[in-house]
Amino acid sequence: xxxxxxxxxxxxxxxxxxxxxxxxxxxxxxxxxxxxxxxxxxxxxxxxxxxxxxxxxxxxxxxxxxxxxxxxxxxxxx
Numbered sequence: 001x002x003x004x005x006x007x008x009x010x011x012x013x014x015x016x017x018x019x020x021x022x023x024x025x026x027x028x029x030x031x032x033x034x035x036x037x038x039x040x041x042x043x044x045x046x047x048x049x050x051x052x053x054x055x056x057x058x059x060x061x062x063x064x065x066x067x068x069x070x071x072x073x074x075x076x077x078x
Contacts, residue, residue, distance in 0.1 A: 025058050 031040045040059075044052045 021054070021058075024055070025062070028055065028058050029062055 028040075031037050044055060049056075
């Protein structure tokens with residue numbers, strides 16, 4: 001029974017982490033203009049790289065999707 005309880009707890013924590021990550025991604029996606037991103041960069045610059053690692057990774061993925069997403073869709077259409 002302890003194994004099942006531990007598995008449920010681990011699953012619950014993982015789902016909560018995924019929800020929080022998705023919420024953070026959605027909030028960061030709102031910073032689209034150069035001015036908004038500059039302001040965000042100034043705020044992030046006040047913190048260590050370790051503290052902002054997750055945010056930096058999300059922003060990098062979003063930037064790549066904005067840059068390369070349309071080109072990939074065009075390339076696959078043939």
